[in-house]
Amino acid sequence: MNRPHYILLPVSPLFIAFSLFCAFLLNLLPWGHFVGVPDFVALLLVFWGVHQPRKVGIGTAFVLGLLMDVHDSTLLGENALAYTLLSYCAIMLHRRMLWFPIWTQAAHVFPLLAMAQLVQLIVRFFVSGKFPDWFYFVESAMAAVLWPLTSWLLLAPQRRAVDKDHTRPI
Template sequence: MAPDLLLMVLCFWNLHEPRRVNMLSGFVLGLLLDVHGGALLGEHALSYVLAIYGVGLLRRRLLLFGPWVQLIHLLPIWLLAFIPSRFAHAWLAGEWAGWDWLWSAVFMAALWPIADLLLLLPHRLMDEDTESSA
């Protein structure tokens, strides 16, 4: 039920710095998270790659909007990214993990404006310093 903060940060930086944070970094971090958490190998990696791909598809549109409208676009991306890995987990492990992934995506969307504010804060402070010194 907890939000996937790593996925949210990966999507944020893929939106703002797509050449530095891409699907490969999402795949590698997803595999590391699977190994760390003892999940089926590739479960988180699949979700992360799908979510980053969705953000990459909508990148130009998302950058036109503020964080409140971005969360409306990102919620379906996160929901659709979680679905294949959850069904694969249910099929391969033989157990249904429940509907916590749905609430996790909703909480991630609710936290998106806060993440946008905090992660872009250093850039905003540098812009203010540049404007004040010029």
């Protein structure tokens, strides 16, 4: 409880849109067949759902899910359903998660991302009858490990001072 609490500047909607666009571009890269590459869009939807629930909500998650469905050539609505549930759960937990240290937040993020992957797995199983191996859930663990870096990187623009005053501690 001795860690400092910073007063953050308001986040720019353009920065949110840019970060989600960059996450979408990272998901478009052809490394989907590698084990352990996280779903960057899901990670950022959780992040912005926790930190800015009024600006990034379920509608944004649904639209990004449809875009990922089109890119992945999966059943239309599979990623949209998973991202919508993920965003809803992140918004439900946002007040609780912000009280915890960063690694405890990552421990909260892992079950959320695993739940979204489980929803995708269930939909794929009912449609195709195929069940992937258990390494399928490694990407949720990798995304949870990336949570501290993501938090540091995306909160950095909000930590800067508007006007530099070396005599005040905030």
